[in-house]
Amino acid sequence: MGVVYEAEDTKLARRVALKFLPEEKLQDAESHQRFLREARAASALNHPGICTIYAIEEHDGKTFLALELLEGAALDQIIRTGSQPLNRTLELGIQVADALDAAHKKGIVHRDIKPANIFLTDRGQTKILDFGLAKLVPGHDNETTTQDLEVTHLTSPGLAVGTIAYMSPEQARGEELDARTDLFSLGAVLYQMITGKHPFPGTASAVVFENILRNTPVAPVTLNPEVPTEFERILNKALEKDRDCRYQFATELRADLKRLQREVDSGKVATTSVPAVTVSSPSESPVRTPGSGSVIIQAAKKNKIGAGITGFISLVILLAAGFGVYKLVQKPPHVPFEHFTVENLSNNGHTALAAISPDGQYLAQVLDENGLQSLQLRHIQTGSNTQIVAPAATRYFGLRFSPDASYLYFVRRDEEEHTISILYQAPVLGGTPRALIRDVDSPITFSPDGQELAYLRQDHDSPTFDLLIAKTDGTPVRAVFKEQPLASDSYTIAWSPDGKSISIPVVQPTKDDIGGFISVDVATGVRTNFANARGTVYYDPVWLPDRSGILVTSKQASAGHLQLQLGIVTPQQGTYRPITADTNTYIRPSLAANGKSFAATQVQSRFDFSVAPANSPEDARPLALSSKQAVWRWDWTQDGKLILPQGGEVGIVDLSGAENRIFSGVKEIPDQTASCGKYVIVRLIGHDGKAPTNLWRMDVGGGNQIQLTNGLSEADPRCSPDGKFVYFVDRADGNQVKRISVDGGTPEVMLKKGVGIYDISPDGKYLLTTEVREFDHKLMLREDSTETKTTQYRDVDQRAQETSRYMPDGKSVTYIVREKGVDNLWMQQLDGTGRKQLTHYKSDRIGAFAYSRDGANIAIERVHTESDAILFRDATQ
Numbered sequence: 012m013g014v015v016y017e018a019e020d021t022k023l024a025r026r027v028a029l030k031f032l033p034e035e036k037l038q039d040a041e042s043h044q045r046f047l048r049e050a051r052a053a054s055a056l057n058h059p060g061i062c063t064i065y066a067i068e069e070h071d072g073k074t075f076l077a078l079e080l081l082e083g084a085a086l087d088q089i090i091r092t093g094s095q096p097l098n099r100t101l102e103l104g105i106q107v108a109d110a111l112d113a114a115h116k117k118g119i120v121h122r123d124i125k126p127a128n129i130f131l132t133d134r135g136q137t138k139i140l141d142f143g144l145a146k147l148v149p150g151h152d153n154e155t156t157t158q159d160l161e162v163t164h165l166t167s168p169g170l171a172v173g174t175i176a177y178m179s180p181e182q183a184r185g186e187e188l189d190a191r192t193d194l195f196s197l198g199a200v201l202y203q204m205i206t207g208k209h210p211f212p213g214t215a216s217a218v219v220f221e222n223i224l225r226n227t228p229v230a231p232v233t234l235n236p237e238v239p240t241e242f243e244r245i246l247n248k249a250l251e252k253d254r255d256c257r258y259q260f261a262t263e264l265r266a267d268l269k270r271l272q273r274e275v276d277s278g279k280v281a282t283t284s285v286p287a288v289t290v291s292s293p294s295e296s297p298v299r300t301p302g303s304g305s306v307i308i309q310a311a312k313k314n315k316i317g318a319g320i321t322g323f324i325s326l327v328i329l330l331a332a333g334f335g336v337y338k339l340v341q342k343p344p345h346v347p348f349e350h351f352t353v354e355n356l357s358n359n360g361h362t363a364l365a366a367i368s369p370d371g372q373y374l375a376q377v378l379d380e381n382g383l384q385s386l387q388l389r390h391i392q393t394g395s396n397t398q399i400v401a402p403a404a405t406r407y408f409g410l411r412f413s414p415d416a417s418y419l420y421f422v423r424r425d426e427e428e429h430t431i432s433i434l435y436q437a438p439v440l441g442g443t444p445r446a447l448i449r450d451v452d453s454p455i456t457f458s459p460d461g462q463e464l465a466y467l468r469q470d471h472d473s474p475t476f477d478l479l480i481a482k483t484d485g486t487p488v489r490a491v492f493k494e495q496p497l498a499s500d501s502y503t504i505a506w507s508p509d510g511k512s513i514s515i516p517v518v519q520p521t522k523d524d525i526g527g528f529i530s531v532d533v534a535t536g537v538r539t540n541f542a543n544a545r546g547t548v549y550y551d552p553v554w555l556p557d558r559s560g561i562l563v564t565s566k567q568a569s570a571g572h573l574q575l576q577l578g579i580v581t582p583q584q585g586t587y588r589p590i591t592a593d594t595n596t597y598i599r600p601s602l603a604a605n606g607k608s609f610a611a612t613q614v615q616s617r618f619d620f621s622v623a624p625a626n627s628p629e630d631a632r633p634l635a636l637s638s639k640q641a642v643w644r645w646d647w648t649q650d651g652k653l654i655l656p657q658g659g660e661v662g663i664v665d666l667s668g669a670e671n672r673i674f675s676g677v678k679e680i681p682d683q684t685a686s687c688g689k690y691v692i693v694r695l696i697g698h699d700g701k702a703p704t705n706l707w708r709m710d711v712g713g714g715n716q717i718q719l720t721n722g723l724s725e726a727d728p729r730c731s732p733d734g735k736f737v738y739f740v741d742r743a744d745g746n747q748v749k750r751i752s753v754d755g756g757t758p759e760v761m762l763k764k765g766v767g768i769y770d771i772s773p774d775g776k777y778l779l780t781t782e783v784r785e786f787d788h789k790l791m792l793r794e795d796s797t798e799t800k801t802t803q804y805r806d807v808d809q810r811a812q813e814t815s816r817y818m819p820d821g822k823s824v825t826y827i828v829r830e831k832g833v834d835n836l837w838m839q840q841l842d843g844t845g846r847k848q849l850t851h852y853k854s855d856r857i858g859a860f861a862y863s864r865d866g867a868n869i870a871i872e873r874v875h876t877e878s879d880a881i882l883f884r885d886a887t888q
Contacts, residue, residue, distance in 0.1 A: 017080060020065075023635060024669045027065060030076040055117055057617045059594065059658075060110030062130070062138045065635070083133045085140075086200070087126035094207035094235050097242070101272040103129070104201050106137035108265035109593055111197065113615065114139075115190040115261055116358055116877065122188060124196035125177045126203065175219050176209055180252045183223050191254040194264055198249025205242065206234035210250060224252070241271050259354070262613075262881065266353045269592055347555055347579060347606060348590050350886040356391065356610065360877035364599060366410040366419075367610040367882075371603035373439075374610055375399070375419050376880055377407045382831025386410075386421065388439060391882065399441055404831050408432070409454030410601075412439070413483065414461030422451050422466075426830065430809070431788045434466065434485070447485030450788070452476070453502040459510045463488060467502050467515075470494060470785055474745055474765030478504070478513065478531060492536040496745060498765075501550035506533075508558050514541075516549040516563070518724060518742055527585070528552070528561075542585040549580065551599050556606045558582070564597055564611075573680060573696065577611060577883075590883070597881070607885045614878040618642055618858060620653070622666055625819060625862055625869045628836055628849045634870075635668035642872060644683030644694070644727060647863045648711070649734075653870055654691060656681040661693060663711070666868075673713030683726060686864075687753050688734030692719065694726060706739060708753065719755055727768075732775045732864075740766060748778060762795050768813050771797075773821040773866075781813050792824065792841070806843035814859070819866025825849065827857050836860060836871070 013030040020027050063079040086103070089095070107129060114121060121128075121142060130138040175183075179195035182188055202210040210228035213219035231238045231246055245267050251257040258264045356365070356374055363384065364377040374389040383402035389395070399419065406429075409422035419439055424432045434451040437444040453467035461483070468477045478491040491513065498518040505514045512530045527543040542561070553562040560579040565587065577590040577597045591597055596614040603609065618641055623631035640658045648654055653664045661674040661681050674681060679695035686692075693707050704724045709716045723743035730737055731750070738750045738761065746765035749758040762769070762778055770779040777794045782804075784791055792805040792815060807815065811826040818825055818838060823845070825838045834857035836849040850871075858872040 026080045028078045028080045058110050058113040060106050062140050083131050086129040095204045100204040104268045108261045110139050112261035121193050194258045206231050263353045348885050352884045354882040356880040356882050362880045365610045365880035366601040368412050368416050369604035371608045430783045430790050456504050456506040503551050505552040553602045562600050613881045617875045619873050622870050646686045648686045654684045656684050685728040685730045687730035692728045770816045772817050
């Protein structure tokens, strides 16, 4: 498909790969179309397992692609040496399946998965190459248009395309293809990796086609005795000739491979060995090899005292056999979701939230389309959908079926009144939603008898909460506690199955620990700590019905950054057992009443940067970065560059996009940065997500690393304009804002009020936060003097989100306004006048924005999110 050269991008000072069509194909229209198709298909995807295409250009009449330069080797070179180790094969399969999942969700089928198109980098990352035969499946909601990828075949209808040895049966027959063809091809690749042989060998294409269409591959264990039985099952399912019996989604294959990898690593899975088989001729009587018991008895009989001990040995053998039978009959204890199946319930990228019905037959889902959110009911078995609540400019953040499945309860914030959340009840069969309770600040949880519900309400002008109980019609019952501090990243609560307590995940359950739960006695309000997590913070708890565990999401390290993954916490031991471990984010698990299935939302996000003159943000131009991964807390340097923590590294990026890596995490992940004159401040998190999480100081070049703080969990560093102090939020101490000298020392409390987002004025004299006034829920700007510690309040646009920042003149603020799900920047003077819209984006959210130190430029980080509902079914025997 092409000739590839190593090159240097002189504008961005980076090494790239340039791919040209071979000379003999320059005039071939079909080859040229496939070349363009590769560019369009790959550029529509954003995934670390897919080779990035930077641009498509022409020079002297020749079209070429500028691609990510990869250092390593293609898989076809590696497997020439023979079969590969099991762990390496599993890891490659997991990474490729994850990348295919991203492509398939965009409606893109690769159609040519083979070892030559799979590249292994020196850093252990697997990359899929060459989308020249990619095909867009009609009917997918996709940024890439049908015209871009041309649904029509580039070859004649019915002509097979791809590489013969790895084709699926339907591909060999020239039939219409879908994502399942790629999964068959991946199965063939994995088979060859673990056995060193093609699953469908042949010296001529006709022989290969015959094997693909009609013959079963040789059992992998006969070619490699170390293949586990479970891996053989996975390969057999991937290589099913009937695609309806094959893996239906890449997520299913990835989950099975990931689970097997975990069991192999833990030593739970033993490899299978093939016993030797003696074949005798028909005329010969087979020689029976005596069993071990017979050998012992015969030996004993030859001994003079054999007659005396033969009976004893026979008894021992019988007891051992009996014990073996007992062990076979005795079933091991059931471990929930130790084995499970995974099913995509949606592939539209717009399912923002999902909840499964108590009987596991229905799914309530929030669809986020064109800036509006609607509520629909899906029958899982048939896939039919019914609208319950029409699209509206609102945001749902809590969704629950009533225990009898008659009603749906949901908490949402409407855009016109976004400072307050309201609990609604809607009939499952459709009808007008009824507002039950105003000022609800958490998803609700039902009592086991279904007669009551509980929720949290925040005292918005203080960091304290009330835990309240009401009847299911909204009638107040009582408060379990009032005005109690809660340090949590997830204000989601779970009523225990015995009805005695309500569990809340917290950041700091004890003075010397971080992560875990508090259990609140429903009768007395007494709070106790349990399942202390030693640094792993939990979210979205759901009790298993037998009280054996709590289904949660938790932060886990993946590909150099932190992802929310699913797992189960055992309350008694406080241990955590992962269910998922991939590059996606999972939120809001919802469990069926029998504990055998649950739904969750799978989220994928893309982060894009742009830079514009501060006085004309509309003129923003994209900043070309080598990765689209998340960038959380970032900053401008004194000389007008951006310092970005991304993918486990910290880079300083100039406005042309040239990147200089100054730090790469080995034991820690850097996820937040700030610039303090000649120093860079970096927050480091352990790869296992464990506490403590502290701030470190280093030179601009990355040298002279010094630990600056020593608490349990410090975050959100910002530097004073003079570079003398580092401000931060102490999350283990009520989210207070503190500051410490850039040279170290004892932190000083600057703002006792718990905050989420704050800013420092250009002269360093004030801290800026937003606050919702409790008595009327009016949004206010709050300024706290860093010198006198006095406070003053100012009016602000009531549409403003919580992110407000000083403009370079110090007399105005810039903030985000969200309308129909789209974010734009606005500004107003501190006295509340002179409001003006600064940007006019038509899609996506704004993750962050910041003005350069000299006030000349503004950088804007925008976030594009896709999410779908995933169903997990317990398959543990």
